[in-house]
Amino acid sequence: YRKLSGIWHPDRKPLGSDTVFAQISTLYxxxxxxxxxxxxxxPGIFSFTDxxxxxxxxTYKKHHIFELGDMYIGDHNITxxxxxxxxxxxxxxxxxxxGFKYASDKMKTEVSRxxxxxxxxxxxxxxxxxxxxxxPDLILLxxxxxxxxxxxxxxxxxxxxxxxxxxxxxxxxxxxTHNSISLDTYFISPEKHTGAMLGGWWYAAPVNGRLxxxxxxxxxxxxxxxxxxxxxxxxxxxxxxxxxxxxLLGDGIGSKLLSDPGIPNALLNWLRTAGxxxxxxxxxxxxxxxxxDSFGERRFVKLEIQPSDVYxx
Numbered sequence: 001y002r003k004l005s006g007i008w009h010p011d012r013k014p015l016g017s018d019t020v021f022a023q024i025s026t027l028y029x030x031x032x033x034x035x036x037x038x039x040x041x042x043p044g045i046f047s048f049t050d051x052x053x054x055x056x057x058x059t060y061k062k063h064h065i066f067e068l069g070d071m072y073i074g075d076h077n078i079t080x081x082x083x084x085x086x087x088x089x090x091x092x093x094x095x096x097x098x099g100f101k102y103a104s105d106k107m108k109t110e111v112s113r114x115x116x117x118x119x120x121x122x123x124x125x126x127x128x129x130x131x132x133x134x135x136p137d138l139i140l141l142x143x144x145x146x147x148x149x150x151x152x153x154x155x156x157x158x159x160x161x162x163x164x165x166x167x168x169x170x171x172x173x174x175x176x177t178h179n180s181i182s183l184d185t186y187f188i189s190p191e192k193h194t195g196a197m198l199g200g201w202w203y204a205a206p207v208n209g210r211l212x213x214x215x216x217x218x219x220x221x222x223x224x225x226x227x228x229x230x231x232x233x234x235x236x237x238x239x240x241x242x243x244x245x246x247x248l249l250g251d252g253i254g255s256k257l258l259s260d261p262g263i264p265n266a267l268l269n270w271l272r273t274a275g276x277x278x279x280x281x282x283x284x285x286x287x288x289x290x291x292x293d294s295f296g297e298r299r300f301v302k303l304e305i306q307p308s309d310v311y312x313x
Contacts, residue, residue: 001028046072048081048129050122058131061311062143066184067215068202069127073143073311075136077119078198081127089202089213090128094118096204097132101174111170114163114196132198136307138187141195141244143310145183151250154263155301158291160188161245163195165286168237168279177232179203179214181240183247190303205232217243221252223274238275238282245271264294 001024006012008020046058058079060072068086072079082090097116102108120131141160145152152160164186171178178185178200185200203214211230219227221243222236246254249263254272257263270290276282291298 001031046079048122048124048127050124050129056122061307062140064140064142064184071199073140074134075307075311076134077131078134080130080132080199081124082130082202084126084128086202087128090130092204092212093130093201094121096176096201103173111167114167114170114194116196116198116201134187134196134198135189137189137191138196138198139190139305139307139310140184141186141188141248142183144188144190144305145248147305147310152248153301154249154267155295156303157245157248158267158295159193159301160195160248161241162286162291163188163193164197164241164244165279165283167195167197168241169283171237172234172279175207177205177207177209177234178237179205179211179218179232179240181237182215182217182244186244190305193300207232207234233277234279235275235277238277238279242271242273242275266290266293 004024005021007015008017008024010016010018010021044060046060046063047055048058049055058072058074058077060074060079062073064071064073068080068089069083070081072081097118100112100115102111116132118130119133120129122129122131164181178197180200180203181197182200185197186195187198188195200215203211203218205211209232211227211232214222214227214236218236218240222239226233226236243252245267246252246257249257249271250260251257257268257271267290270286
């Protein structure tokens with residue numbers, strides 16, 4: 001501040017400027033306020049001070065704002081700052097995540113890799129903090145789609161959808177509904193052709209349990225007769241999975257996809273018809289009919305993207 005003031009002060013010639021000096025002073029004042037509040041941010045580094053005056057520093061590669069607060073994506077963690085007026089949803093996510101059940105240790109070893117694990121819980125004056133673990137190969141689906149300018153090749157959409165359907169089968173076993181399956185809650189590993197539902201668990205509920213809240217996107221794509229009942233129904237997740245597929249192809253509503261000759265008819269018809277809510281049957285039909293009729297025999301198609309392409313230093 002002193003160095004820049006010495007250069008741009010109105011009394012200094014030839015560079016002195018009232019306008020520039022006023023901006024420098026404004027930024028200086030804002031900087032002091034952030035330091036005092038414990039919210040000063042260096043690019044790629046976020047710090048917060050908890051209710052016990054302990055300061056935590058979070059290194060991140062990407063910051064997203066969503067309906068309940070902020071999401072900071074790092075190599076090994078995702079830090080969620082949830083507004084305190086959503087305390088009930090924060091508590092719900094904690095309960096659901098800590099209550100994931102498995103039929104066997106083998107099932108736990110396989111499926112837990114695709115589900116969130118809480119690393120840290122905390123609280124600040126304004127936010128509730130949840131940090132979940134993440135592997136460095138995972139990229140948020142929203143960021144993948146943005147990297148490819150809003151549209152993915154149907155072959156890549158197919159394997160991404162397969163990973164989501166696989167996880168939907170686990171949720172059917174566990175008797176859970178997610179209610180926020182989207183580009184902003186699902187992460188993929190292009191390297192391993194796997195995916196993980198690390199976000200959105202704020203809205204999860206047992207099948208036939210009470211829905212206390214859902215995001216606007218869910219209201220947009222799920223049938224009104226389901227959401228208006230405020231009862232958790234697996235059909236909602238079925239619709240959200242198909243909507244995600246349409247978004248990956250370039251149009252969430254789906255009408256524009258009709259004029260795209262690059263999308264196989266079997267895939268297009270599947271994504272434009274209503275979901276059944278039966279994850280086991282949908283996954284079976286998806287693999288045996290939709291994928292086969294769309295692409296023939298299954299084969300690995302590499303998605304040319306690395307986390308470092310999206311999450312630059």
